[in-house]
Amino acid sequence: MNRALPEMLNCMNAPGTFLAGNCTDMTVLERQRARMKWHLHEHNDPIQLHQQQQGYNFSGNELSGVFSVPIPAGQAQGFMGLVCGDSAVKPDPCSENRWAELGYGSCGLVVNNNGAAGFEEMINGRNNNSNISRTFSCPPTVAAEKKSNDAVLSQKISLPTGKESFKKRKADKVQSNKAVAAEDDSTEKRMKGCAEEGDSKITEQTSTKNNTNNDRESSGDTSKDNSKASEVQKPDYIHVRARRGQATDSHSLAERVRREKISERMKYLQDLVPGCNKITGKAGMLDEIINYVQSLQRQVEFLSMKLAAVNPRLDFNIDDLFAKEMFPACAANFPTIGMSSEMTNSAYVQFNPVQQMVSSCGLDMGINSSDLALRRTISAPVSIPETFLDTSCFTQAPPTAIWDADLQNLFNVEFQQGRTTPFQSQPFTGSIEASNLKMEM
Amino acid sequence: MKKTLKLYLLTMTNITTTGVTLNIKSCRTKFAHRFVRSLLQIRNHAPPSSSSSSEEKLIQKRRQRIKIAAYLSMAHAVGPRMNWSRALLFKLRNRACRHRKKKRIVVIRRKTKKASRSSQGSVPVDQAKKLRRLVPGAKSMDLCSLLEETAHYITCLSTQIKVMQALADHLSK
Numbered sequence: 001m002n003r004a005l006p007e008m009l010n011c012m013n014a015p016g017t018f019l020a021g022n023c024t025d026m027t028v029l030e031r032q033r034a035r036m037k038w039h040l041h042e043h044n045d046p047i048q049l050h051q052q053q054q055g056y057n058f059s060g061n062e063l064s065g066v067f068s069v070p071i072p073a074g075q076a077q078g079f080m081g082l083v084c085g086d087s088a089v090k091p092d093p094c095s096e097n098r099w100a101e102l103g104y105g106s107c108g109l110v111v112n113n114n115g116a117a118g119f120e121e122m123i124n125g126r127n128n129n130s131n132i133s134r135t136f137s138c139p140p141t142v143a144a145e146k147k148s149n150d151a152v153l154s155q156k157i158s159l160p161t162g163k164e165s166f167k168k169r170k171a172d173k174v175q176s177n178k179a180v181a182a183e184d185d186s187t188e189k190r191m192k193g194c195a196e197e198g199d200s201k202i203t204e205q206t207s208t209k210n211n212t213n214n215d216r217e218s219s220g221d222t223s224k225d226n227s228k229a230s231e232v233q234k235p236d237y238i239h240v241r242a243r244r245g246q247a248t249d250s251h252s253l254a255e256r257v258r259r260e261k262i263s264e265r266m267k268y269l270q271d272l273v274p275g276c277n278k279i280t281g282k283a284g285m286l287d288e289i290i291n292y293v294q295s296l297q298r299q300v301e302f303l304s305m306k307l308a309a310v311n312p313r314l315d316f317n318i319d320d321l322f323a324k325e326m327f328p329a330c331a332a333n334f335p336t337i338g339m340s341s342e343m344t345n346s347a348y349v350q351f352n353p354v355q356q357m358v359s360s361c362g363l364d365m366g367i368n369s370s371d372l373a374l375r376r377t378i379s380a381p382v383s384i385p386e387t388f389l390d391t392s393c394f395t396q397a398p399p400t401a402i403w404d405a406d407l408q409n410l411f412n413v414e415f416q417q418g419r420t421t422p423f424q425s426q427p428f429t430g431s432i433e434a435s436n437l438k439m440e441m
Numbered sequence: 442m443k444k445t446l447k448l449y450l451l452t453m454t455n456i457t458t459t460g461v462t463l464n465i466k467s468c469r470t471k472f473a474h475r476f477v478r479s480l481l482q483i484r485n486h487a488p489p490s491s492s493s494s495s496e497e498k499l500i501q502k503r504r505q506r507i508k509i510a511a512y513l514s515m516a517h518a519v520g521p522r523m524n525w526s527r528a529l530l531f532k533l534r535n536r537a538c539r540h541r542k543k544k545r546i547v548v549i550r551r552k553t554k555k556a557s558r559s560s561q562g563s564v565p566v567d568q569a570k571k572l573r574r575l576v577p578g579a580k581s582m583d584l585c586s587l588l589e590e591t592a593h594y595i596t597c598l599s600t601q602i603k604v605m606q607a608l609a610d611h612l613s614k
Contacts, residue, residue, distance in 0.1 A: 265585060268592055268597075272595055283565045293594070294596065304507040307507050307605065307609050
């Protein structure tokens with residue numbers, strides 16, 4: 001296992017091996033998680049951001065549920081972080097194919113596998129299954145095939161943890177009787193006992209089955225069904241459906257799920273609120289969050305005051321205001337284009353709306369009454385952004401001094417607004433060049 | 442003028458189809474559209490007679506309206522999928538009714554507060570209460586969804602502030 005670690009550190013692209021390393025050696029976990037986060041940030045920033053916005057808890061929760069029972073809280077959190085990061089990668093279509101294959105197909109299996117292995121190691125203190133260790137030490141390219149080969153095995157191993165996770169997942173949803181809950185706990189204990197005894201996983205599995213059968217027939221049947229379902233690798237919803245009868249509520253389990261959810265969301269909020277990283281403890285963090293929300297609301301109030309004070313001054317040029325309406329939205333659009341892959345093209349495409357907007361602004365503020373025709377001519381290049389017909393049109397337009405000032409204005413504010421400075425810098429220079437060109441014309 | 446707006450919208454759609462659309466950006470553009478439209482409405486609606494005695498009052502009134510417009514347009518931009526936006530929409534829509542029934546509502550709320558005191562586990566109760574007061578529509582939520590809504594609310598508020606800041610900067614020049 002330790003032999004394989006440097007390899008895993010080298011090949012950051014493979015999530016499977018990465019997780020394996022984390023599971024086996026918990027001391028390396030923090031470092032690797034940090035690296036993984038960094039890696040994710042570097043490679044697919046927009047997608048991850050998007051994920052964090054929308055589905056950060058939905059995709060994270062399901063997988064994090066897998067780990068929650070067998071591994072104690074701290075480690076489980078680490079895993080949660082990892083799995084959250086992983087899930088952010090999964091739906092990403094633009095990265096390498098290997099990622100797609102590994103990420104969705106085999107990663108879930110490997111995760112389960114690791115969870116089971118960690119569980120066993122934690123309880124036994126010895127390494128039973130040579131198969132798993134082999135899969136761990138595999139390099140990522142081979143790992144895909146290996147994992148597909150070992151799919152059934154890993155599924156078998158992952159069975160107990162999977163069962164428990166499903167119990168847990170259901171736990172907060174279903175409010176049910178306590179008798180079944182007690183049964184749940186007893187099966188949990190039994191499984192631990194089996195892990196201590198059992199040398200091979202299959203015997204362990206069968207023994208758990210037998211135990212449940214002996215004890216309570218109804219629940220035993222359901223567990224049998226579950227094991228069969230997971231062996232055949234049926235899709236996920238069938239799993240859920242099969243366990244629905246079995247899923248129970250134990251107060252401690254539900255409480256743990258709730259706490260995990262809360263801590264996860266707290267983490268997200270911590271990223272969101274500036275200056276909240278240093279504070280430890282939920283009370284302090286909540287205080288900080290409250291302060292931040294209050295300050296935001298106060299800021300809204302202040303800005304509305306400012307707008308109210310400013311508004312009557314510009315009573316008569318509606319066009320100006322419309323130009324302004326274009327402005328923030330257009331500025332908002334800037335980063336999105338900046339992130340697209342072709343930098344040169346995007347710079348040009350980007351330049352066009354700005355030019356058009358500025359031109360309309362200048363026209364509105366200007367003296368000319370014949371701007372309709374001009375505007376129509378200007379509108380032509382916007383519909384065909386590649387061709388640069390507009391430069392010819394612009395020679396007839398009002399004096400360049402106003403334009404320049406407006407451009408400066410726009411870019412200043414837009415620059416302040418922009419979040420992604422590395423992306424922002426390039427379009428900025430590009431448009432400046434373009435404005436120079438225009439000035440020359 | 443309308444032509445320019447339409448044209449601008451057309452270009453916007455072109456851009457968004459070519460580029461990568463993120464959720465927050467679309468939210469921001471939506472908010473900007475709505476907010477500027479409502480600003481225009483406010484300005485058109487207000488009487489242009491500038492009597493010097495009631496200048497202060499006028500500005501105050503306008504400030505209130507602008508604030509409400511900002512919140513409303515943000516809630517509209519988010520849509521009804523989040524709890525806070527739904528609550529905000531409801532609240533702002535029925536604010537005339539609320540003024541009338543204010544006393545009653547307060548009384549009821551006190552009762553429910555006393556009734557719904559439950560153990561919040563690891564997170565302290567007071568802070569959660571405070572947060573509930575700040576986030577709209579969070580009065581009857583469990584802690585998990587409260588935190589989630591708070592996160593979303595914070596992102597939306599920050600985008601709103603950015604747009605308003607840009608508008609104010611541009612208008613004041």
